[in-house]
Amino acid sequence: MSDVLDLAIDLIRRRSVTPDDAGCQSHLAERLSRAGFKCASLRYGEVDNLWATHGSGGPTLIFLGHTDVVPTGPVDVWQSDPFEPTLRDGRLYGRGAADMKGSVAAMVVALEQFVAEHPDHRGRVGLLLTSDEEGPDNLDGVRRVAQHFRDTGERIDWCVVGEPSSKERLGDLIRVGRRGSLSGTLTVRGVQGHVAYPEKALNPIHAFAPALAELAAQRWDEGNQDFPPTSFQVSNLNAGTGANNVIPGTLTALINFRYSTASRAEDLRARTEVILARHGLDWHIDWSLSGEPFLTPPGGAVREAVIAACRELCGISPEESTGGGTSDGRFIAPLGVEVVELGPVNATIHKVDECVSVDDLEQLPSLYQAICKKLLA
Structure with missing residues (x-):
């Protein structure tokens, strides 16, 4: 079993319905600390937020995700227990598999591999996770962390959000903005x-x-x-x-x-x-x-890096979209950050029998690592 699949299974087993993180972030912080990351827990109210960085100076690239999931609905209509991840027909089933514990696992594995290969990379690379993305108000999640960043003068240049952006195959669509x-x-x-x-x-x-x-x-x-x-x-x-x-x-x-x-x-x-x-x-x-609406314009460094990674590793030129609902990128973009969203196929998110392709999941760390290399190696 691959490292990213093993980690995704571990995260899905944790019943982290908003705003309960169920220990996901502390587990990931332990891993990242062993890889040399500085990890800080930013807890506001009932919400857990993890801020992990490696390196110093600038520029700064961060990956943004959430460990919380939506409720399952009636468990008896699922083919298998939504919190007991199941492999079936080349897919990993479970609540959060696509939205977005699969992406979170891929981010962590990609960051571990990147800093192991490039311990002296330029600038900083980081990970920001919240347990309040799926909630109705998002008061103590990334919105609150963004204000903390303003207050402390935290500088971020580029952000990749792991929301499930793809339509039919990994990398066929990226979000370059949101309404x-x-x-x-x-x-x-x-x-x-x-x-x-x-x-x-x-x-x-x-x-x-x-x-x-x-x-x-x-x-x-x-x-x-x-x-x-x-x-x-x-x-x-x-x-x-x-x-x-x-x-x-x-x-x-x-x-x-x-x-x-x-x-x-x-x-x-x-x-x-x-x-x-x-x-x-x-x-x-x-x-x-x-x-507020946000847009990372054509020619932006992170937008170009994501497009290039999709072309090289997925063999596809992604559609560059501003459609869909909202994401936590809306709180990071006003800090002057270029934001792009790239993640697995979104066909089953919030549904019964939510799942992610194992092949896509195992390719995702390479995509995220490629973006790191293009911007910071």
């Missing part, structure tokens, strides 16, 4: 009453409907060469008491913008509020910015 995510919790107030006497009530559903139609029809921007146009979606709409003879007194809508570098969060907020005010609603909205 921003802006959410709002909107409350529209009406007057509760009997449905038989609508003149004595004010239905917030009816009042909000024209505003919602206008919001949904808006062209927020045209996007640009790197990003599609900004999208607006309502993910939840709730009102009523459950009775069919009561006009509700309030309506709550959860809205979200996935926006490009063609828009700014403050402009999206302002335009939304202008529309709500124009329709004469009695409303209040609480905004939450999950992350």
Whole structure:
């Protein structure tokens, strides 16, 4: 059994559902310490974060990952225990196999091999892990660590995120940026009453409907060469008491913008509020910015290194995408860091019977090590 497969199996066995790290990071810190890395545990609240570095000076390349996983759902619908990793038909099955304990294992093995071959490499190479990537708020994970880096003057130049980026085969797609995510919790107030006497009530559903139609029809921007146009979606709409003879007194809508570098969060907020005010609603909205959009432009050193590694080792020129949801790269990029995401096929992430190809898993350390060599050897 290969080193990376053995390590991935060890990590998957640990029931590290957000924010519980279940000992993953301490185990990895012991390994990296033996390889000469300086390891620091940054624990905030219930969240564990591991910061490990090798070398000194600059430039600095880091690998970014998470040890937490999403819940399994009903265990009886899995073909095998999600926390008992199983090899079947050339694949490793288990929660976190693809998202992203396989990548974490590959990062660690790649870093061990790189510093063993290049003990006097230029600059620094590092690993940042969190146990709060899959959570709803991400307050004490990489977001908090990034603030710590600002406060302490930590300098990072390049970051490779191990998120499962590939579509059909390893290295066929990399993420060179991500859209921003802006959410709002909107409350529209009406007057509760009997449905038989609508003149004595004010239905917030009816009042909000024209505003919602206008919001949904808006062209927020045209996007640009790197990003599609900004999208607006309502993910939840709730009102009523459950009775069919009561006009509700309030309506709550959860809205979200996935926006490009063609828009700014403050402009999206302002335009939304202008529309709500124009329709004469009695409303209040609480905004939450999950992350700004970021882009590593063509010609960036880490982007070019990742592309070259995929071409050389996978025999493919990767698609360079800014699609998908968000990742912890959104917290690192604002530090002035070039960020690229490269990881295994994402077809089964968060699903029952999550798995990763053993061949891909065993090739991934070579990809990550190649990136290290191109930038720091």
